[in-house]
Amino acid sequence: VGSRGSSDGDASQPLFFHPFTHGSQVLLDEFHHVAERASSFHDGIIFTNRPIQHHERVTLKILKKEASWHGGLRVGFTSMDPSKMDPGHLPPFACPDLVMQGKTWAAVLPDQCIEEGTILTFWVDHRGRVFFRSQQEARKVPLLKGLPVRHCLWAVIDVYGQTKVVQLLGEHANDLDRSSSPVPSPVCRDYSSLPGGCAEECVICCSHEANALLRPCSHGTLCHCCAQEVFHNNRPCPFCREQIQDIVEVTIPSVKG
Known part of the structure; x- marks a missing residue:
């Protein structure tokens, strides 16, 4: 069973946050x-979870801010495969720590x-330039240049x-005026709360x-095979x-019509 993080840059594949490689303070929702x-x-x-193709939009929505701190969101790209990183060795900051490590x-x-509710999008073009656009700025704004376009870029x-919670919007959310549907709180589901017959598919192998x-911890959105791989x-x-x-393997009753 492979990791849900992928080195495949096929834009037809679902885009989500990498499930394993992230900072020590990050909590992800089950999706x-x-x-x-x-x-x-x-x-x-x-x-x-996968590389981003040239001109493919990465669209985020700010769900919550924390005004007691200073500074805000940092975005960019890396040519290092997150699936091959050790999460325990990630630096505390993208700028400048991760940038100074190279790649x-x-x-x-x-x-x-x-600001809460802000929707923004960023992308890298075929010339290695990074741009972003937000609701407050209709035109595209240059951010970076000189990225290696012949390499995979995550x-x-x-x-x-001040940025507290962000949501990665879907591939059809590039219209910055589009409002998104409500999203689940980034609190992991406890398996014991799932009604019989309503278990979801494994979030790793899908x-x-x-x-x-x-x-x-009693979290239960992995199949037994993927859970064993994570454990071992x-x-x-x-x-x-x-x-x-x-790991406890659970028998899930089927739904009878």
Whole structure:
């Protein structure tokens, strides 16, 4: 079973936040579309699960801000595959720490981009230039240049400072005036709360039922096979990052009409 993070830059594949490689303060919702920085103002780095194609838009919505801090969102791209990174060795900041390690290009967005409800999009073109656009700025604004266009490039977002919660919008959300539907809170679902017959598919392989209960955190949106792989690779729960001590395979009753 492969990791849900992918090195395939096919834009037809779903885009979401990388489920395993992110900052130590990041909490993801079960669909990996909402990222929250739990505390402090740093250690909020997140990546996309797959490389971004030239001119493909990465669209974010600011769901919550925390005014007690200073500074805001940082965005950019990296040619380092997040699936091959050690999350425990990620630096606390994208700018300048991750950038100074090389193979990462990121910039600070204007302060108006951290207001709650703001929708913004950024992309890299075929000449290695990065642009962004927001509701407050109709024209595209240059951010970076000189990116290696012949390399795979994953998007990197730093949920920093006043930026508290961000949502990755779908591929059809490039219209910045489009309002998004309500999203689940970035709190991981407890398997015991799932009604019989309503279990979802595994969020890693997306092909088997989520029939594994992780202990002690009780999160349960992985199939038993993927849960075993995560456990044997000594990785924590992909949702709360608590170390897995045991896996319980659960029999899911079918729904009778």
